[in-house]
Amino acid sequence: MQIATWNVNSLKVRLPQVLEWLTQHPEVTALAIQETKLEDANFPQAEIESAGFHVAFAGQKTYNGVAIISREPLSDISINIPALDDPQKRVIAATLGGVRLVCVYVPNGQALDSDKYPYKLGWLAALTTWLQDELARHPHLALLGDFNIAPEDRDVHDPAQWEGQVLVSPPERAAWQDLLKLNLSDAFRLFEQADKSFSWWDYRGLGFRRNAGLRIDHILLSAPLATQCTACEIDKAPRRNERPSDHTPVIATLNV
């Protein structure tokens, strides 16, 4: 089966593209999405279910919001990081077969001197602590989402331009390494990949055409799942849609 992640930047705008993409990718069993920007009361549950999918969602007005769309029933759905008192809807988890899926929308951080930056680092620390328990309960675990971290300079179109900025700063990259220390593997780097592979391109300044992007959307796999992973790729096609999201999907193929 395949699992995927996509920051859709408003599900209200992007729902037709999401359903179209799922039709074009029948092997994708579950898609984790971020930035739905919808309160639960306005979530298009009926449209998604009538298209033949199961869905779990947690959202709020204007900002954030996460969901998992699945071809198979989802069980054991939970939202948020239990020990973190946070009104922002950034985490939803569910079990699909024997695989625990954790969908995250990591805070952006805005700028190193913003209040949002320490919030991001604290949030990542709480995520890591919680995942230790979650991994003990669910050895077959996939952490998918928009991490808002470009882990290495090769994940940045112009490292010199980005040096010292949010998304690439050493404390953020250290938080990423702390996640890997839970014995999680970056599925994308398990395989040979083209240089300058990115998952996000700025809307401004012809970012996509210039391939001025970042790789900030990731799929991390626990050790048992990593051994069953046979491919991981970024699907750039939806970035060419009319009214595209600024992010594009990442897909991992699992031999389960």
Add this chain to the structure above:
DNA sequence: ATGGCAGGGCACCCCTGA
């Protein structure tokens, strides 16, 4: 050095994103 573009809320300008 700044803004570029896009979405949403709310009210015509601001906030946020990355």
